[in-house]
Amino acid sequence: MGPFEMVIGIVLIVTIGSIIRAKHGIRRDRHGNDYVAANDAETKALQAEIRALKERIHVLERIATDNNRAVSLDQEIEKLRDRSLP
Template identity: 80%
Template sequence: MNPFEMVIGIVLIVTIGSIIRAKYGVHGHRGRDSGYGPDITPRDDAETKALQAEIRALKERIQVLERIATDNNRAVSLDEEIEKLRDRSLP
């Protein structure tokens, strides 16, 4: 391979790499940003907090369901409590 072909090869590799980085939104290593992932804006921060609250609520529900599923002694009393609630809701 002569030097001219090597220069063309390097230019092609750098160009293809730049196109791939632009496609996936990866930025350089300048400043605080590591260059990976999207930049976080205040709008995204509000959405993040809402999603974290939703995840927290779902985890609490899962804990309740796990407790119900693994508590064998309360299965009968749980059925009775559910029936009592159904009886109250009926007119």
């Protein structure tokens, strides 16, 4: 195999790889990191879900850090445990 054939082989392999990546929607950002391109509707739905989860976490943190509420929550959990034991 001569150098010309080797160059053609390398170009062919890279081209086929690029076609496969494009077919699966895998793209590269300007830093060379791979990511899967998603459509706008899916991106907006995921962003809305993340926003809702962050709000839930905020509420849970507020419940956990509120001292009076945490004590009463502990007592309620213990009551439920006592009730579940036969």
